[in-house]
Amino acid sequence: MEIRRTGGASERPEMTVTTVNPVLRVAPAAPAEAAAHFRARLAFHTDVSDVAAALAADGDPGFVVLDSRSTGSWDQGHVPGAVHLPTALIAEQAERLLDRNVPVVTYCWGPGCDGATRAALALAELGYQVKEMLGGFEYWAREGFEFETWQGRARRAADPLTAPVEGECGC
Structure with missing residues (x-):
């Protein structure tokens, strides 16, 4: 909000409200900084479509998928071929179940859960x-x-809010 004085000292100041675009309130990063950020983000994350495509392709995908949920959750449903290793057991069982030379892709319930991050x-x-x-x-x-x-x-039908009903999303 901006206050602008008009008239003499005895008059009330005129209030002018300046609207700031909430998207640009903080300016976008410089292109080089943005590229570094997004490259780093992709080093830490992947999405279900890319994992599914890699697993469906012929040959070794080059990674192992790890479900970090409880046994009850695993029984409700899990990615085919995933390794089941609840987070609480990783320290004692990872070496027995995983090869240190093979990247691991973790998952848990969904975007509202930090289990995969832990x-x-x-x-x-x-x-x-x-x-x-x-x-x-x-x-x-x-x-x-x-x-x-x-x-x-x-298999469930694809939710049209999360995936294209036909074809590929193109991203």
């Missing part, structure tokens, strides 16, 4: 290369990818 931190502290799968199991299922449950394989 699992990624635990693995990084043990010397593993790690990325977090954004969206977690929630978006895996919502985007229509096949998942496994204790009863077998299942």
Whole structure:
């Protein structure tokens, strides 16, 4: 808000409200800084579509997927081929279940859960290369990818708010 005085000292100041665009209240970073930030972000994160595409391609995807949730959650549904290792057990079991030379992609329930982040931190502290799968199991299922449950394989129709109904998103 801006206060502008008009008239003499005995008059009330005129109030002028200047609206600031909330998007540009803080100026965008310089292009080189932005590029460094987004490159770093991609070093730490991947998304369910990219993980699904890599797993569906012929050959070794070059990473292992790790579900860091409880056994009950795992039984409700998990990414096919994922390793089940709850975060609380990473310190004692990671070396037995994971190869330090193979990057690990962690996931938990969804974007409202920090479980995959805690699992990624635990693995990084043990010397593993790690990325977090954004969206977690929630978006895996919502985007229509096949998942496994204790009863077998299942798939839901893609949610049109999270994935294209037909074709690819193009991103």
